[in-house]
Amino acid sequence: MTYPLDPALFSDAMKMDPTRAGFGRGLKAAGEANEAVVALCADLTESTQMHLFRDAFPKRFVEMGIAEQNLVTVASGMARAGKIPFTSSYAAFSPGRNWEQIRTTVSLNNMPVKIVGSHAGIFTGKDGATHQMLEDIALMRVLPNMVVIAPGDAIEAEKATKAIAENGLPSYIRLAREKTPVFSLDESPFEIGKAYVLKEGTDVALMGTGTMTYQLLVAAKVLAENGINAEVVHVPTIKPLDEETILASAKKTGRVITAEEAQIAGGFGSAIAELLSDKLPMPVKRFGMQDRFGESGDPKDLFEAFGLTGEQIAASVKEWCETTHQYHQ
Amino acid sequence: MLEHAGSGHSAGPLGMADIFAALYFNILNINPKDPEWADRDIFLLSNGHAIPVQYAAMAESGFFDVEELLTLRQYGSRLQGHPERERLPGLENTSGPLGSGLSQAAGYAYTLQYIDDIKHRFVYVMMGDGELNEGNIWEAAMFAGKNKLSQLIAFVDRNNIQIDGSTEDVMPLEDLKGKWESFGWHVIEIDGHNIESVIDATSQARAISNRPTVIIAHTIPGKGVDFMEYDFKWHGVPPNSDQAKEALEKLRTLDGKITHEGAGV
Numbered sequence: 001m002t003y004p005l006d007p008a009l010f011s012d013a014m015k016m017d018p019t020r021a022g023f024g025r026g027l028k029a030a031g032e033a034n035e036a037v038v039a040l041c042a043d044l045t046e047s048t049q050m051h052l053f054r055d056a057f058p059k060r061f062v063e064m065g066i067a068e069q070n071l072v073t074v075a076s077g078m079a080r081a082g083k084i085p086f087t088s089s090y091a092a093f094s095p096g097r098n099w100e101q102i103r104t105t106v107s108l109n110n111m112p113v114k115i116v117g118s119h120a121g122i123f124t125g126k127d128g129a130t131h132q133m134l135e136d137i138a139l140m141r142v143l144p145n146m147v148v149i150a151p152g153d154a155i156e157a158e159k160a161t162k163a164i165a166e167n168g169l170p171s172y173i174r175l176a177r178e179k180t181p182v183f184s185l186d187e188s189p190f191e192i193g194k195a196y197v198l199k200e201g202t203d204v205a206l207m208g209t210g211t212m213t214y215q216l217l218v219a220a221k222v223l224a225e226n227g228i229n230a231e232v233v234h235v236p237t238i239k240p241l242d243e244e245t246i247l248a249s250a251k252k253t254g255r256v257i258t259a260e261e262a263q264i265a266g267g268f269g270s271a272i273a274e275l276l277s278d279k280l281p282m283p284v285k286r287f288g289m290q291d292r293f294g295e296s297g298d299p300k301d302l303f304e305a306f307g308l309t310g311e312q313i314a315a316s317v318k319e320w321c322e323t324t325h326q327y328h329q
Numbered sequence: 330m331l332e333h334a335g336s337g338h339s340a341g342p343l344g345m346a347d348i349f350a351a352l353y354f355n356i357l358n359i360n361p362k363d364p365e366w367a368d369r370d371i372f373l374l375s376n377g378h379a380i381p382v383q384y385a386a387m388a389e390s391g392f393f394d395v396e397e398l399l400t401l402r403q404y405g406s407r408l409q410g411h412p413e414r415e416r417l418p419g420l421e422n423t424s425g426p427l428g429s430g431l432s433q434a435a436g437y438a439y440t441l442q443y444i445d446d447i448k449h450r451f452v453y454v455m456m457g458d459g460e461l462n463e464g465n466i467w468e469a470a471m472f473a474g475k476n477k478l479s480q481l482i483a484f485v486d487r488n489n490i491q492i493d494g495s496t497e498d499v500m501p502l503e504d505l506k507g508k509w510e511s512f513g514w515h516v517i518e519i520d521g522h523n524i525e526s527v528i529d530a531t532s533q534a535r536a537i538s539n540r541p542t543v544i545i546a547h548t549i550p551g552k553g554v555d556f557m558e559y560d561f562k563w564h565g566v567p568p569n570s571d572q573a574k575e576a577l578e579k580l581r582t583l584d585g586k587i588t589h590e591g592a593g594v
Binding site for chain 1: 371373413414415421422423424425426428429432433434435436437438439440441443444445464465468469471472
């Protein structure tokens with residue numbers, strides 16, 4: 001099945017919306033669909049878009065104050081009492097500050113607590129390095145039982161939120177602060193654990209998670225103008241990985257690029273490299289933050305400074321393809 | 330159990346034995362034959378290293394056979410060195426890293442009181458005193474105080490020891506009663522070896538309808554075994570076989586001397 005992309009993609013009419021807004025809408029819908037859904041926030045209710053749920057279901061919303069350790073552990077207790085708790089804060093604080101509590105009382109305890117990390121990645125922009133959470137993918141994907149999702153746009157964030165409300169598992173969802181391009185449509189598919197081929201190609205596979213997938217769509221367009229037919233694979237679920245789709249695309253193209261708005265150590269690119277190293281070893285190049293922190297600035301300027309725009313990725317991939325042969329079994 | 334396991338914590342569990350006897354044979358409204366009974370009271374252990382005494386109380390009250398106690402800390406055992414909820418029916422949480430149990434208890438109590446409107450169930454939680462060094466505890470204390478979680482009843486095992494020495498040397502807790510009161514809690518101080526006091530304190534706590542209650546239970550670490558009593562060196566080690574034999578002989582001299590008229594389920 002061809003993945004339906006928004007026809008307005010790349011045009012001036014392209015919609016822009018932050019993934020956190022999609023989360024806010026998805027949480028309210030999840031609350032309407034299931035009375036067991038409750039929400040807890042650490043003094044960032046509007047910022048994380050939980051106010052939509054709070055205003056609709058005040059009895060099922062709990063204000064936690066600035067206390068992220070208590071945020072997830074109270075949620076663990078509520079889950080034991082039969083609820084489906086969504087906890088929200090900035091990713092730098094949750095799971096940044098309370099990782100051990102998540103490990104013991106949510107992951108090992110196997111409670112269906114949902115960790116919602118907003119303001120992740122360098123798209124957090126002007127707040128600077130302290131608030132630009134880049135290590136969350138690595139921290140969360142090493143936890144047994146944990147589902148890890150980085151939605152590609154606001155529409156997908158809404159679908160992912162509704163999906164994790166019903167998956168019965170500890171789950172982490174990674175969100176961005178700023179508006180990012182909306183490439184999908186309401187009818188585009190989303191299922192936990194599925195990756196999607198957005199554009200078919202034969203020369204190289206560009207695999208992206210979260211908001212970096214849009215940059216890869218841009219990169220593929222630029223590469224096409226340069227005679228390179230790139231496949232674009234969107235991987236919103238970082239754990240569990242859709243091994244079938246990823247391996248099929250890697251086998252077809254023989255060269256793999258990964259892109260994430262996070263540290264490349266231990267992150268999404270590492271997950272892809274681990275899979276390929278186990279099952280189909282081949283050349284892999286990872287785009288992301290290269291073992292450094294971010295800094296204050298306009299997100300667009302930061303993306304350029306760190307070489308993460310679609311145009312920059314295309315130039316780098318073109319050069320890489322010139323020196324790196326396709327692997328074929 | 331501990332001698333057989335070859336590792337584990339001796340002093341704290343012995344000091345809490347009287348409280349656990351009161352909990353499992355009198356206070357808690359639970360059904361060992363139906364651990365997930367929907368109308369049960371909840372008991373959470375926050376200081377997970379004290380789990381041997383809870384396993385013993387669970388076995389003696391019928392959750393599982395007493396013989397299984399000797400599998401403590403062995404490979405494949407349901408009785409993990411620190412408690413894991415999914416392994417053993419009757420456990421309400423997974424704990425070990427300190428400081429998280431009060432929050433989990435508060436989350437359960439909040440759900441009963443404000444979301445499900447269930448008033449007849451109570452949530453009990455046991456904390457160690459050294460554990461109160463953790464910031465997470467005071468986040469939970471503030472949250473429970475703010476929300477007047479009257480179905481939440483916490484115990485502090487006030488045995489005055491932690492691994493590096495006396496609690497007042499390592500990181501002073503006093504004025505402990507004043508601390509809890511200033512967070513909006515009702516505080517009861519008791520002799521944690523007087524079973525009647527333990528039972529009375531929880532009755533009083535259930536009757537307090539506008540605040541959470543903390544019961545500061547003063548206990549003697551290693552209680553009943555003279556060479557372990559008061560000595561922080563016994564916090565995290567098991568007895569060897571000679572010590573275990575001597576300890577059990579000391580404890581058996583108490584047989585029949587600890588009574589409570591009203592005790593029993």
